[in-house]
Amino acid sequence: MTEHGFELAELCFPRVDGLGCVRVRTNLYSVAARPGRTVEERLYPSYLEVRDEGRCIARHERCYERNQQVLELEHYLDVLERKPGALAGSQPLAAWRQRGLWPESYDRLLEQLIGRHGKQSGTRQMIQVLNLIKQQGHARVRAAVEEALALGCADAGAIRHLAAAEDLAHARGALIELGALARFERPVPVLTNYDAPLGQEVAS
Numbered sequence: 001m002t003e004h005g006f007e008l009a010e011l012c013f014p015r016v017d018g019l020g021c022v023r024v025r026t027n028l029y030s031v032a033a034r035p036g037r038t039v040e041e042r043l044y045p046s047y048l049e050v051r052d053e054g055r056c057i058a059r060h061e062r063c064y065e066r067n068q069q070v071l072e073l074e075h076y077l078d079v080l081e082r083k084p085g086a087l088a089g090s091q092p093l094a095a096w097r098q099r100g101l102w103p104e105s106y107d108r109l110l111e112q113l114i115g116r117h118g119k120q121s122g123t124r125q126m127i128q129v130l131n132l133i134k135q136q137g138h139a140r141v142r143a144a145v146e147e148a149l150a151l152g153c154a155d156a157g158a159i160r161h162l163a164a165a166e167d168l169a170h171a172r173g174a175l176i177e178l179g180a181l182a183r184f185e186r187p188v189p190v191l192t193n194y195d196a197p198l199g200q201e202v203a204s
Helices: 073-082 089-097 104-117 119-131 138-151 156-173 178-184 191-199
Strands: 011-013 019-024 026-030 039-045 047-052 055-061
Touching: 019 039, 026 073, 039 089, 073 089, 073 119, 104 119, 104 138, 119 138, 138 156
Parallel strands: none
Antiparallel strands: 011 039, 019 026, 039 047, 047 055
């Protein structure tokens, strides 16, 4: 952004290809949009953003090499949930492994989920866990997976709960302390005095 409020970005309007990518210069970048859709791409010196109707749907660190694919596994999770068998050999998964975003604990979790639920259902549950990253971030989901494995509860629902536990703790901390309400306390009324007339006979 310049001092006059103009963005220092190169704009173009590529079309999403059949692999869920847009071409920027010589490189392909993944996006979360259906093939054939025209999107807005903003190219900055160090990163690029892809927007669809004003909403940012992808942000990548800019690649200065040529003829490269820059893939985010998150952009393919919706498709992979419908076709879970494609996860194991997918290029986005390989890219995450290379970047250190797929730790060894994810392999152990996937193995346990497949052992318990079968390959299709187990892999689908793993994809549901990965979908948590969109809201919770990599670090929190990874910690939740490792905690679940340590507790022996390798289950997507348990990991979802563990990943959200920090938010629940913050919510509890935001409650008003009861001590602060002490100044509003009033003595409890004594009702026995009102009971006495009830025991007396009404004079005729």
